[in-house]
Amino acid sequence: MQDPVTRLDERFSAPDAQATPWPAAREVLETAQLFWITTVHADGRPHVTPLVAVWLDDALHFCTGPEEQKAVNLSGNPHVVLTTGCNDWTQGLDVMVEGEARRVTDRSALERLAAAWAAKWDGQWRYQVTDAGFTHEAGEALVLAVRPTKILAFTKGTFAQTRYTPAE
Template sequence: MSDPVTRLDERFSDPGAQATSWTTAREALENAQLFWITTVRPDGRPHVTPLVAVWLDGALHFCTGPGEQKARNLAGNPQVVLTTGCNRWDEGLDVMVEGTAQRVTDRATLERLATAWAAKWDGQWQYQVTETGFSHNGADDVHVFSVRPAKALAFGKGDFTHTTHGFPA
């Protein structure tokens, strides 16, 4: 993954503010315990739900059961936004990743992702790799998706900044 083109949007930033570096935004993605995913229903309405995700190989990865609303939405429209941050207005960093969710079925990648999930949460998320994804707590068909950023937005709070990280196609 090449480094993104980073730009501070001065319209929404404090005077003299500096852009949030991609390194800082990426670290927030790597360390976040919870994300909110936004998908689009077939009728165009948004659907938002919390989930856990891991950053690996320049992408965010998440899981869902095939019958869940987000999986049904992704079947018709793979465009998503994954959001993480904090619920304070005066401190912290919120980061949003826009991109296309792609199903992961490569066994070697799934093995690495299962290891990453277990490591990130000290063994609390244990996935077994199957031919089509993961198995978890009796669910035999857990779909795994990867989202490479097309664009990432970083919103610094306290010292307010609005940074866009654009990724060349």
């Protein structure tokens, strides 16, 4: 998300709070080791599970096996929320990304993403690129990208809620 519109939501912020600058929120997305994804079952119930993700080219990317519950849910409803942060009330920055998950099948994009996964986790996540996504020791993995429609950052300690939306 290049130069997003940044707004402090005063309703949910301390009186003297300042909007969190976009580079600080983007850094959290780039460096987070774990995210929680929320998808929706066909009957409307939420489904939440942890996963690893990579921020690249202004989108958050993740993988799933084609038979996993999140993949099944996404086939009927592509809307997701991915959340990362820490369990401390007094410090840190929690970030939430909202958007639609879309398959990535472009081979050059997949090659770049496989390299990004390997680099981010010092080689612990190694994928081989296929025409359909990735393969690894556990089998096939679909690769999805979420281009944010909205990002929220929750600054703790100074208690600020900042909203980022794509520039028009």
